[in-house]
Amino acid sequence: MTGVLIGAGSPADRASIPLATRRGTFIPNERRLEWPPAKMRASIDQWKVRFPHARLRSATAQYNCMGLIFASRRTWVETDHLKMILGEDGYHQVKDPPDANIGDIVVYRAGDGDASHVGIIIHIEPVIGRTPGDVYVLSKWGQEGEYIHLLDEVPSLLGKPAEFWSDRKVYL
Amino acid sequence: MNPQDMASTLEEIESNEFAVRLGVASNFRTFLRAAQQEEAVWRVLRELYSQGGRLVLSQILQRVLELSNEQVDFRYENPWDTALTVYLWLLSLKDSEAAETAASAVSRALNCWWATKIARSVLLREQLQNDAGMTLVDVPSPRQKPSTGRWLSNASDLVLAVSLPGIRPSGKLRIGSHKPSVSSPSPPRVEWFLGRLDYRIGYKTEQSSVVTA
Numbered sequence: 176m177t178g179v180l181i182g183a184g185s186p187a188d189r190a191s192i193p194l195a196t197r198r199g200t201f202i203p204n205e206r207r208l209e210w211p212p213a214k215m216r217a218s219i220d221q222w223k224v225r226f227p228h229a230r231l232r233s234a235t236a237q238y239n240c241m242g243l244i245f246a247s248r249r250t251w252v253e254t255d256h257l258k259m260i261l262g263e264d265g266y267h268q269v270k271d272p273p274d275a276n277i278g279d280i281v282v283y284r285a286g287d288g289d290a291s292h293v294g295i296i297i298h299i300e301p302v303i304g305r306t307p308g309d310v311y312v313l314s315k316w317g318q319e320g321e322y323i324h325l326l327d328e329v330p331s332l333l334g335k336p337a338e339f340w341s342d343r344k345v346y347l
Numbered sequence: 348m349n350p351q352d353m354a355s356t357l358e359e360i361e362s363n364e365f366a367v368r369l370g371v372a373s374n375f376r377t378f379l380r381a382a383q384q385e386e387a388v389w390r391v392l393r394e395l396y397s398q399g400g401r402l403v404l405s406q407i408l409q410r411v412l413e414l415s416n417e418q419v420d421f422r423y424e425n426p427w428d429t430a431l432t433v434y435l436w437l438l439s440l441k442d443s444e445a446a447e448t449a450a451s452a453v454s455r456a457l458n459c460w461w462a463t464k465i466a467r468s469v470l471l472r473e474q475l476q477n478d479a480g481m482t483l484v485d486v487p488s489p490r491q492k493p494s495t496g497r498w499l500s501n502a503s504d505l506v507l508a509v510s511l512p513g514i515r516p517s518g519k520l521r522i523g524s525h526k527p528s529v530s531s532p533s534p535p536r537v538e539w540f541l542g543r544l545d546y547r548i549g550y551k552t553e554q555s556s557v558v559t560a
Contacts, residue, residue, distance in 0.1 A: 183464070208424040208458055210370075217363035218370060236424060239373045253374045291377050317371035318424075330371045332381045 184253075192250050196263035204250040210236045210318060218319040222330070229324035236318035240293045243315040244280060254290045257282065266340040272299055272307030275339035281312055283329065284337040292316075292333035297323065348394050353403065357410055357430075359387040366429040378461055382433050395441045407434050408445050415452035424458050431462035439469055 184191055184203035194202045210218070215234050222229065241252035245260055252260075260266075261280075269275045275296060283292035294314030302308040310326040316333065326336050348356070359365055365385065372378035382388050394403040411434045414427040425431070431453050439446035450469035453462045 183467075207460060209422070211420065211423040211426050214363045214366060214426060218367040221364060221367045241373060254377075255374055285377065285380065289374075289376055292373060317373050319367065319370050330368075332368070332371055332377060332384075 192246075194246055194250065194252070196260055197265060198263040200259065200263055202245065202252055202256055202260060204242070204246060204252045206250045207236050207238075207318065215319070222316070222320065222322075225330070226322075226324065226328050229322045229328055231320045231322055232313070233321045234319065235321075238315060239317055240315045243313070243321060244293055244295055248321075254293070257290045257293065261340055264342060266342045269339045269341045271339060272296070272310050275310075275341065276343070278343070279339050279341040281310075281326065281336050282338040282340060283334040285332075285334040289334075292329065294329075296339075348390065353391075353394065353406060356387050356390050357406070360385075360391070360433055361414070361427060361430040366426075369429050369433075375461065375464060378432070379436065382436065388433060388437070391437055392440070395437060400441065404438065404442055404445055407438060408449055410434060411438070411449040412452050415456040417456075419457050421457060424460055425456055425462070427456075428459045428462050431456065431459060432465055435462060435465045435469065439465070443469075 184205045186201055188205065190205040192204060192206065194204050196202060219231060219234055238246065238248050239251050241254055241257065242248060242250050246252055266280070269279060277296050277298065279296050281294050281296060282290055285291040292314065294312035296310060297313045298311035299307060300309040300311065311323060312326055313321070313323050314329065315321045316330060365387065369378055369381045372381055391403065391407070394400065411431060414431055417427065419425050435446060435449050435453055438449050446469050450466035453459060453466040454470060456462065
């Protein structure tokens with residue numbers, strides 16, 4: 176029996192898993208089903224043409240960009256919860272690279288300011304005469320592939336890199 | 348637009364390529380924003396508001412009913428989830444009755460995601476807010492207190508008037524519950540029904556709650 180579930184993503188939803196911020200607040204989440212293989216293949220092919228330099232790491236629909244970073248690839252977390260998670264997990268905003276560094280998070284925003292995507296910096300390649308060089312990001316594109324890509328190299332729907340956040344603690 | 352062009356536009360909306368372009372969205376707003384950038388969606392929207400709009404409306408509704416009844420592989424997400432969502436959204440812009448009919452069908456389709464969310468919005472929230480003067484909120488965990496409202500402590504056989512597709516106006520959203528015993532401080536057990544009483548599509552949990560606006 177299928178139907179309209181009230182409380183989707185809540186702890187009472189069987190599709191959710193126990194997931195909380197460091198402060199203990201439950202993070203609404205749902206594990207999604209895989210896409211049919213033909214559809215996923217179409218995704219891989221389509222983005223390969225559009226972003227030939229983006230490297231596919233994995234193709235699964237079960238988690239999204241938020242799930243990759245905040246739930247160890249286990250589940251889907253909507254970007255609506257980003258602000259709460261960053262606040263409760265002790266993140267602070269940092270300036271652009273080089274202040275932002277490997278392991279820090281980049282938040283992409285759409286034209287209306289909506290947080291539409293997140294990724295994690297995995298490599299910064301120095302480029303002579305240009306700061307910060309090439310910033311490589313690992314991110315999950317919605318239900319589609321998980322890619323290693325340049326900072327700006329994402330579908331336009333995912334917005335533009337707007338902010339960098341870090342949970343690094345520096346003891347001087 | 349002639350029928351062939353419309354058929355080809357709908358085919359485009361149901362294609363894998365279309366689903367891929369929208370599939371990168373991580374929230375519903377982004378999904379809808381993407382849909383609004385699609386030329387095929389604009390074509391349908393223009394036709395919906397043209398003189399022949401009623402015909403287009405019935406074509407889309409018919410397509411929703413067909414896709415909702417398609418056999419799908421239970422291991423995977425419904426391959427028409429994107430198309431169903433877009434169709435339902437288009438219908439909801441133009442005609443709430445058609446949207447309700449479509450939402451009812453979509454809610455029975457297997458393994459939908461965005462489509463289920465928009466169907467829920469059409470069937471429950473809007474109807475309850477508009478017709479019954481009440482607001483349904485997500486059912487909190489038994490461990491959580493509702494952030495607003497109050498427990499319905501005496502919700503036995505509460506029936507909210509909700510118009511439902513096909514069975515209007517006798518369709519009901521029925522919230523059946525057991526009255527808590529006098530000695531029990533716990534909130535009532537609530538079961539959700541939509542439509543006929545033998546057709547339960549909702550959600551049943553121990554000690555869940557209904558919160559009134």
